[in-house]
Amino acid sequence: MNIEEQAAISQRIGQWVETHRDEAIELLKRLVQTTSVNNPPTGDEAACQQVIADWLTDAGATAETYALADVPGLQEHPAYMSGRDYNNRPNVIGTFAGSGGGRSLLFSSHIDTVYEGTETWTHGPFAAEVVDGRLYGRGSYDMKGGLAASMIAAKALRELGIRLRGDIRIESVVDEEHGGANGTLAGRLRGDNADMAVIPEPSNLRMYPAHLGGGIWRASFTGRSGIAWGGEKLVSALEATVDFARLVREFGEFRKRRDTPPAWWQNGSKPAEVAIMSISSGDHARELQEKVPATGELSFWIEGYPGQTGDELLADLMAYYETRLDNYPALRSCRPTIVPLIRYLSASEMPADERTAEFLSIARAAGSRAIGSEPLPDVGAPFACDGFMFHLYSATPALILGPEGANAHAPDEYIDLDSYLKLIRWYAEMAVDWCGLQSD
Ligand SMILES: [Zn+2]
Numbered sequence: 127m128n129i130e131e132q133a134a135i136s137q138r139i140g141q142w143v144e145t146h147r148d149e150a151i152e153l154l155k156r157l158v159q160t161t162s163v164n165n166p167p168t169g170d171e172a173a174c175q176q177v178i179a180d181w182l183t184d185a186g187a188t189a190e191t192y193a194l195a196d197v198p199g200l201q202e203h204p205a206y207m208s209g210r211d212y213n214n215r216p217n218v219i220g221t222f223a224g225s226g227g228g229r230s231l232l233f234s235s236h237i238d239t240v241y242e243g244t245e246t247w248t249h250g251p252f253a254a255e256v257v258d259g260r261l262y263g264r265g266s267y268d269m270k271g272g273l274a275a276s277m278i279a280a281k282a283l284r285e286l287g288i289r290l291r292g293d294i295r296i297e298s299v300v301d302e303e304h305g306g307a308n309g310t311l312a313g314r315l316r317g318d319n320a321d322m323a324v325i326p327e328p329s330n331l332r333m334y335p336a337h338l339g340g341g342i343w344r345a346s347f348t349g350r351s352g353i354a355w356g357g358e359k360l361v362s363a364l365e366a367t368v369d370f371a372r373l374v375r376e377f378g379e380f381r382k383r384r385d386t387p388p389a390w391w392q393n394g395s396k397p398a399e400v401a402i403m404s405i406s407s408g409d410h411a412r413e414l415q416e417k418v419p420a421t422g423e424l425s426f427w428i429e430g431y432p433g434q435t436g437d438e439l440l441a442d443l444m445a446y447y448e449t450r451l452d453n454y455p456a457l458r459s460c461r462p463t464i465v466p467l468i469r470y471l472s473a474s475e476m477p478a479d480e481r482t483a484e485f486l487s488i489a490r491a492a493g494s495r496a497i498g499s500e501p502l503p504d505v506g507a508p509f510a511c512d513g514f515m516f517h518l519y520s521a522t523p524a525l526i527l528g529p530e531g532a533n534a535h536a537p538d539e540y541i542d543l544d545s546y547l548k549l550i551r552w553y554a555e556m557a558v559d560w561c562g563l564q565s566d
Pocket residue numbers: 236268269302327511
């Protein structure tokens with residue numbers, strides 16, 4: 127394809143997206159309105175998966191819906207997280223077949239969302255209201271927007287009669303939130319792979335060739351309760367829990383000073399951090415208590431870089447713990463019992479090889495045409511996701527690239543619709559250059 131041909135195709139795709147704006151927004155609305163909330167150990171993704179499978183079929187793809195239980199080797203796989211129920215939670219894989227001889231491109235999205243939460247939304251969590259160029263709703267940003275953009279991009283090429291040599295595949299998996307990622311693993315083991323993958327997680331139109339890892343652990347403290355009238359030695363689990371929360375925060379800062387982040391995180395991307403997720407202590411059966419609490423619990427999240435394991439991160443924290451006991455005497459007498467609450471989501475990165483370099487350059491050039499300016503430099507994603515299922519357990523590299531928006535996992539989650547339309551064009555143009563045009 128020469129420069130003139132490319133410019134002509136680019137213009138046609140751009141025009142198609144402009145004239146099909148309403149259709150693109152309608153699809154996203156429908157996906158947001160069809161709830162697919164992850165409620166561990168179950169989830170209600172089935173209805174939304176059906177919408178996607180039907181849409182793919184109507185758009186000319188072959189679509190398959192399959193149960194995770196039918197994927198050989200899944201439950202025995204070392205990266206499979208047990209304890210989840212996959213009844214009526216199918217995965218969907220659609221293929222827009224190319225004419226042959228080209229490279230394939232897979233868009234892999236998770237359809238599940240976190241629940242709406244207990245906080246108040248200004249715009250109903252499942253109403254998919256459009257206000258001032260934003261579409262609000264749970265999953266609009268994380269990540270039904272990116273998924274819908276990949277669907278519409280494939281349809282655009284088909285309707286425009288732009289025939290590709292390689293296949294475009296669109297995957298919608300269940301159970302990625304809350305440490306799942308078993309749905310993504312199922313697709314890899316089933317062989318729904320490609321020469322390259324894009325994960326349309328929200329990236330604010332920035333290319334993320336790598337992503338952080340993360341895990342959640344629970345620390346439990348047991349002390350001795352009461353009020354020391356008889357001279358008993360009491361141990362406040364509350365004090366230990368609060369001190370441990372401080373120590374975990376301090377560890378996060380200490381690590382940032384001590385460690386130089388890998389190159390992907392040196393150009394302004396948020397480095398690996400820690401966060402306290404919940405804390406509880408005290409006897410809540412009655413409001414008035416005149417005793418020191420005997421139990422305390424807190425859950426915390428630690429992020430890591432490619433190559434680090436969850437066990438290593440925890441061991442690093444506990445080694446730091448031992449050095450800080452003079453500052454936190456409560457932690458000397460009341461030590462935590464720590465258990466992981468989810469499987470550690472590994473960090474991962476695209477392999478540094480020719481194929482990756484060529485794809486990143488194609489993606490960058492397509493991005494320049496789609497957004498009208500050079501995309502920002504590539505960096506590591508400031509979040510954990512299921513990308514490691516590609517990099518550690520398949521031969522398909524995966525680039526994270528998705529829309530702009532905000533409030534993921536929070537009230538008033540939204541996607542910026544202008545970025546959604548740009549993303550559709552970006553995906554379509556990227557697919558043309560990667561999969562190759564069929565020559566007549
Ligand atoms: Zn997500």
